Amino acid sequence: MPLSSLPAKLKLGFLGAGQLARMSSLQAFRFGIQVAVFSDRSENEPVQFMTPFSTSGSFESVDDMVEFAKGCDVITLENEFISSDILKEVQEKSGTPIYPSPDSFALIENKLIEKQTFEAAGIPVTPYKLVKNESELEDFGKTHGWPFMLKSSKGGYDGYGNVTVKNIEDAKQAFSKLGGNNGEDILAEAFVDFTKELAVQVARNETGTVVYPCCETVQEDHICVAVLSPAPVEKIIQEMAQELAFKATEAIDGKGIFAYEFFLTKEGSLILNESAPRPHNSGHYTIEGTVTSQFENHVRAVLGLPLGSTRLNKPAVAMINLLGTHKRPAEADQITEALETEHGHLHVYGKVDSKVGRKMAHYTLLGDDLEETYKKATHVTREIEI
Amino acid sequence: MPLSSLPAKLKLGFLGAGQLARMSSLQAFRFGIQVAVFSDRSENEPVQFMTPFSTSGSFESVDDMVEFAKGCDVITLENEFISSDILKEVQEKSGTPIYPSPDSFALIENKLIEKQTFEAAGIPVTPYKLVKNESELEDFGKTHGWPFMLKSSKGGYDGYGNVTVKNIEDAKQAFSKLGGNNGEDILAEAFVDFTKELAVQVARNETGTVVYPCCETVQEDHICVAVLSPAPVEKIIQEMAQELAFKATEAIDGKGIFAYEFFLTKEGSLILNESAPRPHNSGHYTIEGTVTSQFENHVRAVLGLPLGSTRLNKPAVAMINLLGTHKRPAEADQITEALETEHGHLHVYGKVDSKVGRKMAHYTLLGDDLEETYKKATHVTREIEI
Numbered sequence: 001m002p003l004s005s006l007p008a009k010l011k012l013g014f015l016g017a018g019q020l021a022r023m024s025s026l027q028a029f030r031f032g033i034q035v036a037v038f039s040d041r042s043e044n045e046p047v048q049f050m051t052p053f054s055t056s057g058s059f060e061s062v063d064d065m066v067e068f069a070k071g072c073d074v075i076t077l078e079n080e081f082i083s084s085d086i087l088k089e090v091q092e093k094s095g096t097p098i099y100p101s102p103d104s105f106a107l108i109e110n111k112l113i114e115k116q117t118f119e120a121a122g123i124p125v126t127p128y129k130l131v132k133n134e135s136e137l138e139d140f141g142k143t144h145g146w147p148f149m150l151k152s153s154k155g156g157y158d159g160y161g162n163v164t165v166k167n168i169e170d171a172k173q174a175f176s177k178l179g180g181n182n183g184e185d186i187l188a189e190a191f192v193d194f195t196k197e198l199a200v201q202v203a204r205n206e207t208g209t210v211v212y213p214c215c216e217t218v219q220e221d222h223i224c225v226a227v228l229s230p231a232p233v234e235k236i237i238q239e240m241a242q243e244l245a246f247k248a249t250e251a252i253d254g255k256g257i258f259a260y261e262f263f264l265t266k267e268g269s270l271i272l273n274e275s276a277p278r279p280h281n282s283g284h285y286t287i288e289g290t291v292t293s294q295f296e297n298h299v300r301a302v303l304g305l306p307l308g309s310t311r312l313n314k315p316a317v318a319m320i321n322l323l324g325t326h327k328r329p330a331e332a333d334q335i336t337e338a339l340e341t342e343h344g345h346l347h348v349y350g351k352v353d354s355k356v357g358r359k360m361a362h363y364t365l366l367g368d369d370l371e372e373t374y375k376k377a378t379h380v381t382r383e384i385e386i
Numbered sequence: 387m388p389l390s391s392l393p394a395k396l397k398l399g400f401l402g403a404g405q406l407a408r409m410s411s412l413q414a415f416r417f418g419i420q421v422a423v424f425s426d427r428s429e430n431e432p433v434q435f436m437t438p439f440s441t442s443g444s445f446e447s448v449d450d451m452v453e454f455a456k457g458c459d460v461i462t463l464e465n466e467f468i469s470s471d472i473l474k475e476v477q478e479k480s481g482t483p484i485y486p487s488p489d490s491f492a493l494i495e496n497k498l499i500e501k502q503t504f505e506a507a508g509i510p511v512t513p514y515k516l517v518k519n520e521s522e523l524e525d526f527g528k529t530h531g532w533p534f535m536l537k538s539s540k541g542g543y544d545g546y547g548n549v550t551v552k553n554i555e556d557a558k559q560a561f562s563k564l565g566g567n568n569g570e571d572i573l574a575e576a577f578v579d580f581t582k583e584l585a586v587q588v589a590r591n592e593t594g595t596v597v598y599p600c601c602e603t604v605q606e607d608h609i610c611v612a613v614l615s616p617a618p619v620e621k622i623i624q625e626m627a628q629e630l631a632f633k634a635t636e637a638i639d640g641k642g643i644f645a646y647e648f649f650l651t652k653e654g655s656l657i658l659n660e661s662a663p664r665p666h667n668s669g670h671y672t673i674e675g676t677v678t679s680q681f682e683n684h685v686r687a688v689l690g691l692p693l694g695s696t697r698l699n700k701p702a703v704a705m706i707n708l709l710g711t712h713k714r715p716a717e718a719d720q721i722t723e724a725l726e727t728e729h730g731h732l733h734v735y736g737k738v739d740s741k742v743g744r745k746m747a748h749y750t751l752l753g754d755d756l757e758e759t760y761k762k763a764t765h766v767t768r769e770i771e772i
Binding site (some may be wrong): 022034051312329330 | 412422437438695732
């Protein structure tokens with residue numbers, strides 16, 4: 001049922017306590033909602049510094065999570081680490097609804113089922129095959145060419161669980177490393193010769209669906225370093241991506257916030273690469289960049305509130321991921337230039353320790369021209385050490 | 387010293403745990419800063435639901451607050467309930483700096499000293515007199531006319547501590563009620579025949595000063611019901627108000643965020659009515675209405691970070707205070723229309739109990755035309771029960 005009121009002490013529970021739950025929590029607080037958090041680490045998780053209602057336990061223990069869920073009005077996810085079976089059991093035993101629903105999540109947690117689900121909905125996906133042994137690895141290479149990707153069907157995070165293989169020796173080693181010899185389902189995925197990676201976020205619940213602008217995710221070594229919105233591609237491509245993202249969310253009957261990453265091929269077609277049933281790094285720019293952020297629509301969606309406008313606040317938005325530059329106690333240093341820049345917004349995630357390449361913070365700059373805005377955002381953050 | 391870095395676990399302590407500290411905390415969290423809160427109530431204060439670092443004690447106990455302050459890197463205020471003498475002692479004994487400084491606060495906590503300070507800086511203030519007895523009350527009425535205001539020099543909050551007196555009988559009664567017979571300093575203040583009430587926020591620290599647009603505060607029965615920005619007055623009046631607010635902040639050597647309320651007289655002159663050394667209800671519209679909110683500049687200012695732009699994000703902003711409509715457990719009801727309105731932003735303060743007239747929430751609408759925006763904001767919030 002759509003919610004038309006916000007009662008005192010309404011409590012939103014997050015399974016996971018990292019920066020995504022943190023940014024959603026900030027929005028929950030704006031609505032006067034209380035936040036409870038369940039983490040598999042006992043301390044120093046970003047959200048644990050933001051609420052008195054913090055629990056730790058195992059993401060594999062139904063009992064731990066049932067206890068937690070009973071104290072909450074609605075549960076939501078910030079990662080894909082908990083299996084849909086466990087989520088379903090937690091929901092049934094606690095009586096507390098979980099959104100996105102375990103049924104939706106079941107359609108995307110396994111990369112094989114995910115691809116089948118989206119293909120069935122008419123959404124182009126990367127050419128793939130479930131590979132069982134050396135000869136199938138070899139066949140895939142012959143058909144689609146080397147290199148290709150091997151992925152654990154159980155998914156991963158930020159490229160973990162994915163391996164690029166250049167030849168059959170590589171492929172055998174990766175197959176084994178990913179657990180292929182121990183019964184894990186391993187997918188081979190053809191390399192797509194793409195010109196850009198695009199992303200679209202979608203919020204959906206019983207009150208409707210809203211689709212964010214199509215943005216570009218700029219990657220270096222498979223890590224997203226920047227996001228540009230709107231994506232510097234033709235309008236028709238943007239709209240195609242938005243349409244596919246809309247269809248994908250329908251296909252899994254999603255309630256919550258979802259993100260979809262696409263390859264734009266040289267021929268100008270779009271292929272769905274990945275999906276995520278949660279706020280996504282590609283949508284951090286929406287905090288200041290759009291009328292309603294992905295985090296606000298996350299909270300609205302899972303509570304059944306009407307969804308907010310996804311319109312851009314300025315013609316151009318650039319978001320720079322500030323990745324750890326040192327292994328040390330976290331410290332955002334040399335931030336003066338970024339803070340002094342008009343329309344620039346710094347977000348630091350409150351992590352206690354920095355590691356090289358770890359997502360520690362981000363910086364969003366709004367402007368009128370995309371290229372200039374990106375250039376300036378890069379420039380004013382270039383000396384930040386974090 | 388200006389701060390150029392944000393170290394992990396930097397802790398900002400708030401003396402006071404209401405909605406103002408809450409909204410500043412939300413910004414502190416965005417910078418990865420931890421929030422600790424000291425309240426004179428042991429539970430159910432808005433910020434207490436937002437941090438594991440919550441302490442309660444007395445605002446009159448130096449010891450209670452020293453203990454709290456020792457655990458923080460910087461202390462700031464959300465109210466005017468603690469005397470500057472006590473703040474100074476807390477600062478000295480804990481070694482933790484307090485901003486705005488006790489010295490700045492000493493210049494405005496007492497309404498008599500406040501008026502003298504601002505007069506000395508060339509800022510027009512409401513005609514006033516320290517009244518000591520019945521005959522001085524009578525004299526004031528003769529000189530400035532009835533009715534006039536009696537105010538406890540120790541100040542108040544939302545009109546508490548202020549009494550309008552219509553004749554000498556009223557005046558004697560109020561004088562006694564406010565403690566005039568027990569040695570309290572009581573100020574008589576002439577009624578100013580004003581056409582509008584205006585407000586300006588200023589953030590200032592060692593890196594510079596930024597001044598917000600001049601806004602209008604719309605009052606009903608001495609309670610602010612709406613804020614319109616920019617104020618619908620001539621540009622020259624707006625600039626005069628901004629200039630006076632700038633000068634007032636210089637006069638108290640303020641470090642932090644400050645708000646000033648002015649009367650605009652029929653003759654087009656400005657008179658400073660009140661000042662506040664903290665985020666202020668008149669500046670809530672800045673959360674979405676300006677590039678950098680008063681809460682972000684509050685956090686930046688007290689930490690010594692460079693201050694952010696105060697430019698409006700859209701030509702017109704209207705903020706509606708959502709005051710309690712019932713005495714009941716808090717619940718924001720009938721909010722659908724407000725949430726569905728593009729560029730509308732609902733903020734609920736997380737209070738547990740509602741009382742008629744209590745500040746429970748606010749709603750900000752951005753638009754292109756001030757009158758239309760105000761009309762629409764009023765319209766879409768008209769049925770909210772809270």
